[in-house]
Amino acid sequence: MSRSTPPLASRGPRASAPPFPRWAPWAFTAPFLILFLLFTLWPLAQSLLLSFQQTFGPKSTAFVGWSNFRFLLHDPLFWQALRNTALYTVGAVFVQLPVALGLALLLNHPAVRGRAIFRLIFFAPSLVGLVFVGIMFAQIFQKRTGLLNAGLHALLPSWDPEFAWLDEHVMPSLLLASVWLYAGFNMIYFLAALQNVNRELLDAAQLDGAGPWARFRHIVLPEIRPVAAFVVLLSVIGSFQLFELPWVLLDNSAGPANRGLTVVMYLYQTGFLVGDLGYASAIGWLLGLLLVGAAIAQMRLNRREEN
């Protein structure tokens, strides 16, 4: 970037520059400000109100106090949704992110040729929208005709070609699809962080006899910690909002016995299929509080590890 553009010498001292007109900063921030007030802040306040109401479609409402929240805490479907969502989040952080970091470490090896083409291939799935991933993988996971069962059966004849990925093993299926979809995306962040690691320090440590794990643990990991914390937080927030992928994968449903029900899917079902926007808002607020809690917990944890 042309950061070095010099100030023109023939101009007078800096103090003589005319000040910007007072309206200028407001004119530039106005589009954001107006749209933010209208489409974020106002609905946010509305949703707080709505969460204390029972509604039938957008037209009729009745104030019901805390009963939405009370009902929510004893709603077995909500707890099932929360359990599924938490399980998926754990999978995203402990399976998908390590795969992403592994890919980045492989690609960052100084001797690798063709880095650009590998990076392009690994990144390509993140361009595919969740709906399209859902449709593709719904076919791949099919019992007999799906690529996964047919391929596994061809490689290992003992594999059951009727293995019911989308009936009894919804969470592993979701995790597989999400590794395919997101690992390459998160790899980009790890790769950028790894490129800042001091190569000379690594070489010196190797000469001193430090093995690959010791070098990773004591030199690489401390250096990439801030980016890793950022990626973990993004993954947790993203995973908690999981909806479209299982919804499409399970053919516009929560799957058999609600095995693929997630919190946002439950919000969508109660708000738009049942028509109770009030209950849906209560679910949304509980989810929002959980996310803020997760963000604060993660920042605390990170600060403690840094000290």
Add this chain to the structure above:
Amino acid sequence: MRRLALVPLYAALVTFAVLTLIPFAWMLTSSLKSQHDFFTSFFLPRGDGFLGVAWDRLTLVNFRRLFSEFPLGRAMLNSFFLASVTSSLATLACAMGGYGLAKFNFRGRTALTWLVLGALIVPGSLLIAPGYQLLWQFGLLNSYAGLILPALAPAFGVFLFRQAMLNTVPNELLESARIDGAGEFRIFFTIVIPLVRPMIGAFLMITFLGAWNNFIGPQIVLHQPEVLPLSVTINNLRGLYATDYGLIMSGTLVSIAPVMCLFLLLQREFISGLTSGAVKG
């Protein structure tokens, strides 16, 4: 010896690359096969053509059906319209907002910056229900405006542009332009925008992808079949023709090919813009 050490490295990379590409290859070959060949072969139908593949059995019939029997051409136009309008206007609004926060010292700047940061953590799903009610009140349900307007000023975009402009736009340049008598908007469009060009490219791409792949939004806001974008149209198509695998796969292929091409054109700017905020931050 060092060469030999590279073998497992490449083996791992190539394995992952193949695993990543298999679903794409499967989609491509499925879309070119008849229903019969779909069930009898993994990828390409076996025969006695070149490389043992029956090339003459491949067919474009799925694609032809897609555009003649179903409103896929219209859906594609709808997607293009929605994604290009949303991405260009959102990029403009976010670049302006970021510039206002990064390069002007004014009362209220700190408060506005905190507002943007706070908006970053509002989960989108929280806004679905009240947003629907709001659109209903404004009479914007079943209109493109109802889909485009709420997506025009994402806080993370304002924040990204603020971060980029803090460092890459020198204050001296803005001051000397003011001495020369340039207007504020002229300064923005002729000096500031060219300086953050890579960020503009990356953000255009991000917002285009977001609008193109948006599924819940159009599913909730739009009701008439002829205005639906590809994401909802393909999902509806699958609901009706679930076992017509070749047709579904060709529809999916047609839906993701345009964004793939766009990405290949913009990839360098996209990846550098994507990570600039995270690493320099």
